[in-house]
Amino acid sequence: MREINLENIVDFIRLLRYSGFRVGLSEDIDVGRAIIGIYRFSSSIKAINDLREVLRIILVKNPDQYEVFDKLFDRFWLYGDPLEERAERRVEVRIIREEGSLDPVSRFLSIYSPLEVRGRTPREISIDGRARHTIRRAIRMLRRRLSTEPGVRMRISSRGRLDFPLSYREALSTFGEVIRLRRSRRKISRSHFVFLIDVSGSMEDSWESIARLLKSIRGFPIGSYEVFLFSTGIIRATENIVEGEVAIKRILAESGVWGSGTRIGEALDRLIKEYRKFIGRTSVVIIVSDGWDLGDLDLLDRSLSALRGSVRRILWLSPYAGKKGFAPETACLRIAIKHVDSILPADILHNISILRRYLRSIR
C-alpha cells in the first residue's frame, strides 16, 4: 500500500489526467487543501477508503467514470503500480487481398449480409470535451434554426395574447402611465429531433462519429429527442442514451442490429407502425446512413413517403456526401432524394463551418 502524502497524490492526479480525466489546477488545489489542511490521513485501510471518497468527490464529476477511477485507484494506491506514461500510438491497418481470399463481391456480401449478427459489440470510442462541445453546439444550432414547437419564452406579437406584466414594465418608461397594451406569444424555439442511425456492417467505419454523436446527444433534455438504431431491424435506444455508453453497447449486442445487413425500408416501416407515438408533425428526422440497402426498395419508397407526410423535415446524413465525386446514385439514395429535404455530409454535426453553410442555405 502506498503512503498517503502530497507527492503520491500529485502522481495519482497525473495518472488520472493521463487516463483521460479532466482535472484542472483548481481541483489539484482543492485536493491539496482537503488532504493536507483538513483531512489528515494515516495509512490504514480506513484512511485509504476515505481517501478514495475524497478524491472521487473532488476529481470525478461523472458517475460513468467511477469504475475506471476505482480501478486506477486500486492499481496505484493498493498495488503500488508505478506511474507509466506511454506515447499514444496509432496503428494503421491495411487489408491486402491475398490469393485464395474472398473476392470483393463475396466480401461485400459478407459485410452487407441482410442477416442479423447477435452478440457483437462495437469498439470503445472516447470523446474529448472539445469534440463533444462541437457536436452539442451543432445540434443546438440545428435545433434553433429548425425549431418547430413553441418554447417557454415570449415574443411581442400583434396576434398574441394580452401581456399585462410586459405592458406595465414598459409603462415604467412613461412614469407608470400605460400608453399601449402589449401582446405576446410563445417563441417557436423548441424542436423534436428523431435520429435514425444506421449501425449495419457497412457503417462500421463510421462508428467513431456515430458513437460521438450518441454520447453528445445524451445531455439534451429528455423528450426533445428520440434515437433509433437500425440495420435489418430497428430498436428504440432513447432510454439507453440517457443511461450511458454501457447501456448503448448492451442494447446493440442484445438486439443484433450492430454490424448486421441493411434493410432501411423495413426499418422505416416498423418505425411508422410500431413507434408512431415517438414521432409527430413537428419532428425533424435525421437519418444517418450510407444508403447501402439490400432490402425491398418499393417498401423503402412507400415508407419514406409515409414518413415525409408525418413529420416536418427529413435530413439524410451520409458519410460519403460532400466528398469528391459523390452523387446519390445508389438505388436507395435515388429513392431517398425524392422524399428527404436534404442529403448532407455526416460530418455536418462535427464541423460547424459546414453546418453554417447549410443553415445559410435554408429558408
Next chain:
Amino acid sequence: MVEIDLGSLSVDDILKILSSVGYIADRRIAIAVYLAIRLEKPLLVEGEPGCGKTELAKALAKALGTELIRLQCYEGLDASKALYEWDYPRQLIAIRLLEGSSKPEDIEREIYSEKYLLKRPLLRAALSKGPLPPVLLIDEIDRADEEFEALLLEFLSEFQITIPELGTMRASRKPIVILTSNRTREVGDGLRRRCLYLYISYPDRDRELEIVRRKIPDIPDRLAQEVVDAVRIMRSIDGIAKKPGISETIEWARALKELGYRELSSEAIRLTLSVILKLPEDMEKIDPQEILSKIKR
C-alpha cells in the same frame, strides 16, 4: 439547540447530526458534506429520483439549525426569479404618492432603495445574517436553461450580485450550497468543475431498512423487511420506466401499515401498487405473486 461550530465538525460528527434529524447517510455522503463545508465549495448531488438528494439539504439545514433557502429550478427560470426583482407595483404607487411633493431625483432615490427590492433566493442566501451560513438548495438544476447555468457560474464563484441601481452586494460568508440534478440533461462542464460531485444511488438493503424503521418507528419488522425486499425486486425488473426511490418505499410501507397489514400478501401488493409505481405501464409489468415468491424464497 446547541450552536454548532462548523470549523470543528468532523465526518463522524456530520454522520451523527444527520442521523439525529432522521437522515441516515453513509460515510461517502458525510465526507462530501464535510468537504463542501470545509472547502466552501458547492456540492452537486446527482442520482435517481427519490434517493434523498433534496432531503440531504433539508436535513443538513435542520441538523445545523440554520436557514434553508430553496431555489426550485424550471425551464425559463431567469435572474429576476433567482436573484432579485424590483417591486414594480409598489414603485408605481410610490411614484404616484410622491408626485408633486418631491423632486424627481428624490423619487428616483426612493423607488430604487432596498425597500423596493424583492430578494430572490440567491440574493437572500448571499445576504443572510444568521449565526451560521444558510444552506442554499438549488434544486433540479437540470431543469433550468443553460443560460441560467451561466448566471450561476458567476454567482457561485464570487458570491456577489451587482444591482446597477444599488451597487455590488457581496456575501459576508459563503452559504453552504447544494445543487441537485436528476440527470434529465447533462449539467455543463463549467458548473461541474466548480462543484464537488456526489452521485447518490439506491442505498443497500440494510440502510434502506434502517431508513424505513427510522421514518416509521412502529412498523412491524417483518413488513418493513418484506417491503424493502419487494421494492428492490421491482427496481431490478427490466423496463420499469420510473423506478421507485426511497421516498416511495417509505410511502408504501406507511400505507401498508395504515391499512393494517403485518406482512406482504399478493392482495396487499395489488391494492397498493399505485403508491409505489406511478405509471400504468410499469404496474402492468408487476406480478404480485412472483414478487412474493422471490421474497419468501
